[in-house]
Amino acid sequence: MKALLCKQFGPPETLVVEDIEPAALAADQVRIDVHAAAVNFPDSLIIENKYQTKPELPFSPGGELSGVIAEVGSDVSHLAVGDEVIAFTAYGAFAEQVVAGADRVITKPQGVDHVTASAFVMTYGTSYHALMDRAALQAGETVLVLGASGGVGLAAIEIAKAAGAHVIAAASTADKLAVCVEHGADETINYVETDLRDEIKRLTDGRGVDVVYDPVGGDLTEAGLRSCAWRGRHLVIGFAAGDIPKPPLNLALLKGCAIVGVFWGRFVATEPEANVADLKALFGLLAAGKLRPHVAATYPLARGGEAIAALAGREVSGKLVITPRSES
Structure with a gap:
C-alpha cells in the first residue's frame, strides 16, 4: 500500500510517498x-x-x-467488515490503509460523506469540549474566537451560536473574516489592521468578553486575557503562532478570571463516556443543520505535504483533507 512517510524529521517538503507493507493486525484492532x-x-x-x-x-x-x-481482529465484536467508520490514530492516517484500535473507531453517521466525516470530529470535538465543558458557556454570553477562520475556530463559532452566545470573530484578513460571518459570527475584528483590545472594548461597551477561545497563542494571548470580563474564562487551545506565551498572572487575579487548559485528546482517553455524550450532541447538531463543516480543499496523497504546509502557514480557512485513494 502507498503511504505519505516522514523518514526524517523536518518540514512538510521532506515527506515522501512510498509503498510499504501493511501493519500486522492485533486481536483488538481493525484494518x-x-x-x-x-x-x-x-x-x-x-x-x-x-x-x-x-x-x-x-x-x-x-x-x-x-x-x-477491511478486516477485524478476533476480539472485535461491535464492528464488521464493510462498516463505514471514523477513526483516530494519533498518526498513520495519510495512507491507503491504517490499523487502529477498535476503541478508537466510531460508526460514521449516515448521510455524511467521507470527506466531511474525516474533518468533523477532532475540530468540533475540541471546540465543544472547550466551550461547553471547560468554559460552561451560557446563552447570552459573549465569546471572542481568535484565529477564527481555522478549522477549530469555525467550529467554535458554530457551537457558540448554537448555544445562544454572541460571537466576535478575530482573524488576519477580510477574506477570512467573511468566512467567519458565513458561519455565524455576529461581529468581526481584523487584528492586523486594528488594535484587538480597543475593538473589543468598543464592541462590548468596555465590559469585555466572557470567554476567549485561543488556539493561536503568541502576542494575541495577553490581549485576549486583558479583554476578559469579570469571571471570564480564557481557553488555551493551542499555539498556532508558534510561541507559547507567558502572560502576567496578575491579570487573572485582577479580573477574577480563569485560564483554562483544553486538551481534547487527553479528555477522550480519560473520560470516554463524557466524550461519547459530546459526540452524540454534536452529531445531533450536525443532523439539524446547525453545524456546517467547511472543507477548503482536498489533496491526493502525492500532494499531502503541500496540504500540511498550507495549514501550518495559515493560508486557508476551514479544513484540508487528503484523499489517499484518489489520483488528483
Whole structure:
C-alpha cells in the first residue's frame, strides 16, 4: 500500500510517498481502507518532532480519518467488515490503509460523506469540549474566537451560536473574516489592521468578553486575557503562532478570571463516556443543520505535504483533507 512517510524529521517538503507493507493486525484492532484523512495542526508538529506524541521513524502523519473496515481482529465484536467508520490514530492516517484500535473507531453517521466525516470530529470535538465543558458557556454570553477562520475556530463559532452566545470573530484578513460571518459570527475584528483590545472594548461597551477561545497563542494571548470580563474564562487551545506565551498572572487575579487548559485528546482517553455524550450532541447538531463543516480543499496523497504546509502557514480557512485513494 502507498503511504505519505516522514523518514526524517523536518518540514512538510521532506515527506515522501512510498509503498510499504501493511501493519500486522492485533486481536483488538481493525484494518481500515482510508477514503479521507483530515489535516490538523499537530500533523505539522509531529513531522518536526515538536509534538507530545513522538513515533519512531519512518511513520505516516495523520490522526483523523474516515473509511471502510477491511478486516477485524478476533476480539472485535461491535464492528464488521464493510462498516463505514471514523477513526483516530494519533498518526498513520495519510495512507491507503491504517490499523487502529477498535476503541478508537466510531460508526460514521449516515448521510455524511467521507470527506466531511474525516474533518468533523477532532475540530468540533475540541471546540465543544472547550466551550461547553471547560468554559460552561451560557446563552447570552459573549465569546471572542481568535484565529477564527481555522478549522477549530469555525467550529467554535458554530457551537457558540448554537448555544445562544454572541460571537466576535478575530482573524488576519477580510477574506477570512467573511468566512467567519458565513458561519455565524455576529461581529468581526481584523487584528492586523486594528488594535484587538480597543475593538473589543468598543464592541462590548468596555465590559469585555466572557470567554476567549485561543488556539493561536503568541502576542494575541495577553490581549485576549486583558479583554476578559469579570469571571471570564480564557481557553488555551493551542499555539498556532508558534510561541507559547507567558502572560502576567496578575491579570487573572485582577479580573477574577480563569485560564483554562483544553486538551481534547487527553479528555477522550480519560473520560470516554463524557466524550461519547459530546459526540452524540454534536452529531445531533450536525443532523439539524446547525453545524456546517467547511472543507477548503482536498489533496491526493502525492500532494499531502503541500496540504500540511498550507495549514501550518495559515493560508486557508476551514479544513484540508487528503484523499489517499484518489489520483488528483
